[in-house]
Amino acid sequence: MQTLVETFNLFSPVALLAILAGTFLGILLGALPGLSAAMAVALLLPITYGLDPISGIGLLLGAFCGAVAGGSVPAILLNMPGTPGSIATTFDAYPMATNGRAGKALGLSVASSFVGGMISAAILILVSPLIAAIALKFGAAEYFSLSILGLMIIVSLAGASLIKGLIAGLVGMLLSTVGADQVTGALRLTFDQMSLLMGVSLLAVIVGLFAVSQLLTDLEKLHEPRTSMKVDNALDGAFPRLREVLRNWKLTLMTSLVGTGVGAVPGAGGSIASIMAYDQAKRVSRTPEAFGKGAPEGVIASESSNNAMVGGALIPMLTLGIPGEGATAVLIGGLMIQGIQPGPTLFDTQSGLVYGIFVAFLLANIMMLFVQWWGIRLFVRLLRVPQHFLLPLIFIFCAVGVFSINSDFFDVYLMIALGVLGFLLARFGFGVAPVVIGLILGGVAETNLRRGLQTFDGSWMPFLTRPISLAFLVLALVFLLMSLRRNYQTAKA
Template identity: 35%
Template sequence: MFENLILGLDVATMPVNLGMALIGAAIGTAIGVLPGLGPVATISILMPVTFQLAPASAIIMLCGIYLGAMYGGSITSILVNVPGESASVVTCLDGHQMAKNGRAGAALGIAAFGSFIGGILATIGLLLLAPAIPQLTRGFGPPEYAMLVLAGLLLVTQVGTSGTIRSLIMAFAGLMLATVGTDPISGEQRFTFGFTFLYDGIGIVPLAIGLFGVAELLSLALGRNETQKLQYEKLKVRELLPSRAEWRRSAPAIGRGSVIGFLLGLLPGAGMSLVSFVAYTIEKALSRRPAEFGRGAIEGVAGPETANNAGSQAAFAPMLTLGLPSSPTMGVIMGALMIHGVAVGPQLITRNPDVFWGVIASMLISNLILIVLNVPLISIFVRLLKVPSSLLVPLIMLFVVVGAYTIDNQIEDVWMTLLFGVVGFLLRRCGFDPAPMVLAYVLGGIFERSLRQSLILGDGVGIFLERPVSAVLMLVCVAMVLVVLVRTVLRFRSGAALVQEADQT
């Protein structure tokens, strides 16, 4: 392990590579902060620039952009409820509520520190485990992913503040949206109505940014804040960092988030939104104050943000050793490696040890750079909330529209974003929280594909019980359903079920 670390650090601390990590981190943070402008577009644009660099330097810079965007993605989620990508949807839930409660600085601080700790722990995990990862994830095929995501889907109503029934309605709406586009198995078009732009389904960015960001901007602009009264003047700008009490609440969440993020990040088929969302629901389940979740609980920011960052670094292992990208961004980074003549795969560690260990060691450095870069910026970002909304709203709207367009350079994405913005605004006025919809949408696509692949592989449902890992996951799913059923029946007997529903809405 130590010779690997030393080899990696040798590569990562070369002046040119340090410079690349710094440039990457700075660019990444910038695009993370601009809502909508995602790492995929940025890396695509910057890829030709890296052609003149050595493979290790190029990938270190792209990796810096990716990690920077992950750090930066939480900033707009917390400040203005605009998630940068699907993984930061969960951060919106409590992060933005914290901002409304005047704790924007604490939320940003805990997100940055959590990301840092999660990132460092994940990198150490990679240094220890990376060569063994192909063996570790071997047992994970379509049946396991189907059951893992099913467990996630069963928890989807745990997020959001609009009560079980409304959350269920939202979750089913999300599942239905996930069916639009090319059928993952038959390759035929479903619900596309002949529109070419729907062939790849509804984009997650238009959906998430529309339902959260544009809806929020609309309610700000129309002066109707449905959930809580936002009072910018009362923001305490001076209290920038998390208080001692907040740290105490966050520390275990950061610890758990690192572990969950690292483990789920090693599974390329699960996706980053599952990572942050599982971390959130676990924090909520373990919390002594579950009622605070969705109303500004700092654990609800610390857990998922840590997990998100730990997971996105762990995801480098399956990409480099198995050629399996876990996100579109990873796919582009993998493509960049190919253009540089570095073939990802099990042989990469022996053929290009400088690239492999250099990239992993550079993540330690990128994390250091990012924390140094981000923490001083918090005070500036928080001041952003003091900008009158008559200025702030049109400005953010501009970025949202530009960002939606740059995903694939298509104007339809802009219309979709605006459409989902109106839908999100109306939903919130009717007391529906759109979070379960976005999560069910993301998980639904993975679930459908892996479930149908499993059924073909096993020629029936038997396959889920034949394979040990999927059998265990299936038992977990059954247990989750039973627990909820038993609890509901007991509560119904005591006559409280209906009252509780009514209370929450």
């Protein structure tokens, strides 16, 4: 009851407005082809600095849900997924749009995104406290092993090459060591730069790697001819088709569960969730031959699962402090900027805040439904915003946002440098998400390794003899071997 009152007290009109604004801006950014959910959340991160924790995290959650849902707009109208999670949406929604049913496809997408998000929110609320209660028993050895497992899952699932994934993850871990050492105070890799005393700015890393690198990717292709982004599909009755989605409740429930499950696995992401759900939907459908030719079930499967992925991704993030993919890594950054360390102790010490985050996530899904309902035509028009105005505007937003945290121009130059690094890593298939995840998990791994060794009098054995720690390390090894096998098979083929 006390928690309920605490949770209720956290919600001020500012918090509600922040969730609404985040959802609106998230849909807006997600609707722009090429801007991922992680980039949308990263772009809005600086704004949260001046807000209270619930308003700040509510804005980011709104942006995350909104961006994933907004990605369906160009997927439906242009056959161009706005975010990777919308890839499977193009399979049936675009044929529907070309057959004069663009409004229906948009309406189905809005309604199934909402239902998928609500189902995953319910699972998040039910499952998270249980996982957190188990995780509360973890010591330094378990946390060290868990961070190694998290990193191993991400590097093995994030890219095609294990070597490249490992390099990207290690680059992030190396960045986490910059600054004054927490135990001895020794300066590490600061190169006499005062701005690096407290380590690299998390925001500069996030915005540089996700937003600036994406700008550079767009600029590289700027001189290439591209097919016109002409939106000429008439919008027939573009309103949420909740009744139709609920009529397919078995399908919606199944694909939402797939989305939540895949989302909870670190490194899996929205594109895997929606493609797996789409495949499942096709298998159980009575008319599988209609899939790929404009089947409404295909749109429901893809959109319910990619939004359900969001709730799933929040489970390891909140309970273990392990970011599942790019956007949750940015969300952890948002929490850390607010001085909150996600993990099981959060459920113990700040349960009101945790439940506040749950409620904010539920509200973000509800607001997403209404914002998309009323704003559908606006978001469609947004596809016509010229690139020559958008690119400089995004850069200014990145630069000013990063500067605003420490009022230090060094952070902005660092953001540009990391943007170049991120562009090169993404361009040659290393990926940028493992870098940010490595940065977050690197600190966790080193702190707990050193703490553990001190506790165990310098002995490494407890890391291998404590059952949970050993289980995590064995699992990490299994992922490493699986990834090696996959790489070997790919090379052989």
